[in-house]
Amino acid sequence: MNQDAEFGYKTRQVLNKGVDSLDRKVAVRLQEARQKALNMQRAPVRGLRMAGIGHSLELVVFSYARNLLAVMALVIGATGTYYWNAFEQAREYEEIDSALLADELPPSAYLDRGFHAWLEHAADSPSQ
Secondary structure (H helix, E strand, O other), X not given: OHHHHHHHHHHHHHHHHHHOOOOHHHHHHHXXXXXXXXXXXXXXXXXXXXXXXXXXXXXXXXXXXXXXXXXXXXXXXXXXXHHHHHHHHHHHHHHHHHHHHHOOXXXXXXXXXXXXXXXXXXXXXXXX
């Protein structure tokens, strides 16, 4: 912070040296513009101080509403994703069920342990 203050002081000194060579009208206009800029910078701070509790209450309500809206969007997105995945899984189950029903094997064949061993052996062996 000390370096910032020192830099500001040095900058002010350099600018002040050039002020002496300016025309009087230009110096007055610069002073008026500077004062106007300072007044505009301070104006919102005064407004906030005058508003007091009412203004801060509006900020709290607005912040609460914004947070509530964000949470609602998150919940809607999560719910939508859950249902989307459920429909995708149901579609996959539908394909599996259709393949099983279209097959000529009886359902009891799928319960036979030997059949499962044969399927695994057939899947492991290279095709000829």
